[in-house]
Amino acid sequence: MTSTQLVWQADVRDPVIGRLRREFPSIPADAVERCVRDVRLRARHLGVDLTPRLVEAVAREHLMSMIKSEPPSGRRPEPLPGE
Helix, strand or coil: CCHHHHHHHHHHHCHHHHHHHHHCCCCCHHHHHHHHHHHHHHHHHHCCCCCHHHHHHHHHHHHHHHHHHCCCCCCCCCCCCCC
């Protein structure tokens, strides 16, 4: 199965995951799926009924924070001498 077929398959099962996987190609697909699932589970745990649109918005914010918190080189910064 090609990557295009896999993305299409994810779109059919869960359009929120499909859209976010296309929007954040640098984040592994399983991490995007886990993020969406976690948002839904946290909302259910809190007794909040989120619409798919709100799930997508919350997951998008979390994924954006993952990208912004990564150092530009993609690696952790080297510790300074004496740290």
